[in-house]
Amino acid sequence: MALPPKATFPLSLFLLLPLLLLSLVLATTTQQEEFSEELLLKPLPDRKILAHFHFQNEAPLDADSFARHHHLFPKSISQLVQKFHIKSMELSFTQGRWNYERWGGFDPISSHNAKPPGVELWAVFDVPPHQVDASWKNLTHSLSGLFCASINFLESSTTYSAPEWAFQSALGSLRYGTLPREAVCTENLTPWLKLLPCRDKAGLSSLMDRPSIYRSFYHSQRLHLTMSSAPSDGSRSGIILEQTLTVVLQPNDQNADTNHVSKAKIQPSWSLSSIFGRKISGRCVLAKLSTVYLHADKGLVAQLENLHKTTAQFADNDTGPEDYRVNSGFKLSVTPKRVHTELGKDSSILYEYPIKDYKDTEQFDLGLSWEHPIVWSSPHAPFYASRFLMGSGNERGAIAISLKSTEMTQGLVTNNIEERCKLQVNVLQVVPWYVKVYYHTLQLLIDERPRVLTDFVERMRVSPSEDKVSPGMMELVLQFPCEMKSAVLSIEFDKGFLHIDEYPPDANQGFDIPSAIISFPDFNAALQFYDKSQSKSPLLSKLQEKSPVLSYTEVLLVPLTTPDFSMPYNVITITCTVFALYFGSLVNVLRRRVGEEERLLKNKDASKAVFLRRVLTKLSAKLRGRPLESTTSPSSSSSSSFVSPKLILRVLLVAGIAIAWQYYSQ
Incomplete structure (x- = not known):
């Protein structure tokens, strides 16, 4: 029976209503997920270039987000957060060591992205205390399969610890572990790139040329995961995933027209195509923000101002922004869209280049050419931190942590002459269980003079190691006077013995002691820029975020007594x-059967001799014409004994x- 014509329109509307609701839900879901890509370029004082890639992905965290598909956010990371109840997590793969003396240690890049060699992992869980270790072990196995690395070795209780003062986290729910000898290669970078919406096919990630990255002096790929809370009730409302890649490259010298004398002092000119071998062919279409920044730190800006005073060659640029100047120190191949100046007297400059302003057919290739030789230094942390071994032999030794003052502490002394100034230094040292540390032997030398330890230690937390169960951990909160020039912390240890099954294949190379973490909570590594852009930049927000200054020491190589494996x-x-x-x-x-064999051999020899004798006897009888005489030879009665x-x-x-x-x- 056919429906009347009046009921056709309401019925079609009723059938299309679920599709409209589904499209509305998908539209709201995709609008809540945001992705941004940014690149920060920074000239370094030792003729190198720092390239810092920053990718940020945000997604809401709903009750059904574990099962549903995301539009931009990687589903594997969302499932990790839901399954293991992760509040925050950071994973880094690093090759090389950050040079704090030449590349600086008092800026957000060095504090957040200068990591120890190998693999570093820490995570904070939102679970009861008795379930933290189980969640950590499951997380290490999941990350090991996700990033094609040996992170599952951190599941053992002998490889991770639970610090309390080194990281700003909840008490008792944090776990920290490192693998100093983990090799970093393209097998780790490829899964990391697959988490990006455009991977390395478009946008800023297309610059990541594998040979250029892995022949660099330092590179560190980092994954940082945090849970964002709603400002109203404080409940978890979303996930923020930050992926950063920090590379220190040596550009090819393009100053072909300079003479031989000045060529040794002038900085090498460079461009994106010269250091990466590629140009930017457009932005990732899924990215809300795609920007390239060029950062000139305080030391470089101060030298440019001095050069301006001596040469007076600054001129206004009519085509650029109001506060952009073409200086006599260097020239830029592309005029920046905006210029961000840091607040304060000694300020740094940040040039901004939005990629969306360039067409897809127009490739973006930022270049910098130096006009005059300029020498400057990057801002340093209050102290240079280094670590070394003392002693000889395969029985005993000592670990020493050295702190040397920098120009920052000298400035604090001059500014606080009347008041007694003090600096707080936090030290975190984790040692394997086979390095048996004697904590009562801890000694302190200040300006090469022994001092009483209790006069400078504000707090101390020690967790002794247990054989084949847990590593040793020491956390110190020290208060040093600002006029101090140097300090040395030393502690003695004995070298333990391992079972033959516990030695690695390259046991004769030695055993690694992870890097110590030196933090300065009284100082914040932040750059306060006046953001002129309409859209909020995640990279600028990260640079302006106040966080304590961190430094990592060297990885120590301890030789242990090894058996003769042959x-x-x-x-x-x-x-x-x-x-x-x-x-x-x-x-x-x-x-x-020796006797029987000898008897058989003798019988055979005897039968052969009798047969030959009979033949000879018959032959001689015929020749003589005599009849054959019957001779009976008695059988030999003597037989060899069995x-x-x-x-x-x-x-x-x-x-x-x-x-x-x-x-x-x-």
């Missing part, structure tokens, strides 16, 4: 030889060898 081979060889001789002789004796003296001697010899072997083997 001895098992020698023992196996001689044992097999003795057993072969023993069982071979025994089987030979038991299976052979048991001979040689057989008895052999059996006794084999039995004696067997008895001696059993006696000495027991």
Whole structure:
């Protein structure tokens, strides 16, 4: 029966209503997910270039986000957060060591992205205390399969610890572990790039040329995960995933027209195509923000101002922004869209280049050419931190942490002459269980003079190591006077013995002690820029975020007593030889019948001799013409005995060898 014409329109509207609701839900979901890509370029004082890639992905965290598909956010990361109840997490793969003396240590890049060699992982869980270790072990296995690395080695209780003062986190729910010897290669970078919406096919990530990255002096890929809370009720409302790649490159010298004298002092000119071998062909279409920044730090800006005063060659640029100047120090191949100046007297400059202003057919290739030789230094942390080993031999030794003052502490002394100034330094040192540290031997030298430790230690937390169970950990909160020039912390240890199954394949190379973490909570590494852009930049927000200054020391290589790994081979060889001789002789004796064989041989020889004698007798009788005389030869009655003296001697010899072997083997 056909429906009346009046009911056709309401029925079609009723059928299309679920589709409209579904499209509305998908539209609101995709609008809440945001992705941004940014690149920060920074000239370094030692003729190198710092390239810092920053990708940020945000997604809401709903009750059904574990099962649904995301539009931009990687689903694997969302499932990790939901399954293991992660509040915050950071994973880094690093090759090389950050040079704090030349590249600086008092800026957000060095504090957040200067990581120790190998793999570093820390995570904060939102679970009861008795479930933290189980969540950590499951997380390490999941990350190991996700990033194709040996992170699952951190599941053992001998490889991770639970610090309380080094990280700003909840008490008791944080776990921290490192793998200093983990090799970093493209197998780790490829899964990291797959988490990006455009991967490395478009946008700023297309600059990541593998040979350019892995021949750099330092590169560190980092993944930072945090839970954002709603400002109203404080409940978890979303996930923020930050992916950063920090690379220090050596550009090719393009100053072909400079003379030989000035070429040794002038900085090498560079461009994106010269350091990465590629140009930016457009932005990622899924990115809300795609920007390239060029940062000139305070030391470089101060030298440019001095050069301006001496040469007076600054001129206004009519085509650029109002506060953009073409200086005599360097020239930029592309005019910046905006210029951000740091607030304060000694300010740094940040040039901004939005990629959306360039067409897809127009490739973006930012270049910088130096006009005059300029020497400057990057801002440093209050102290240079280094670590080394003392002692010799395979029995005992000592670990020493050295702190040397920088120009920042000298400035604090001049500004606080009347008041007594103090600097707080936090130290976190984790040692493996086979390095048996004696914490009562902790000594402190200030300006090469021994001092009483209790006068400078405000707090101290020690967790002694347990053999094959947990590593040793020491946390110190120290208060040093600002006029201090140097300080040395030393502690003695004994080298333990390992079972032969616990030695790695390259045991003769030595065993690694992870880097110590030195933090300065009284100082914040932040750059306060006046943001002129309409859209909020995640990278600028990260640079302006106040966080304590962190420094990592060197990884120590401790030689331990190693056994002779060829001895098992020698023992196996001689044992097999003795057993072969023993069982071979025994089987030979038991299976052979010596007496019967000798009797048969004698009978055969006797029968052959009798037959030959008979033939000769018949032949001589025929020749003489005489009849054949019947001669009866009596059979030999003497037969060899079945048991001979040689057989008895052999059996006794084999039995004696067997008895001696059993006696000495027991």
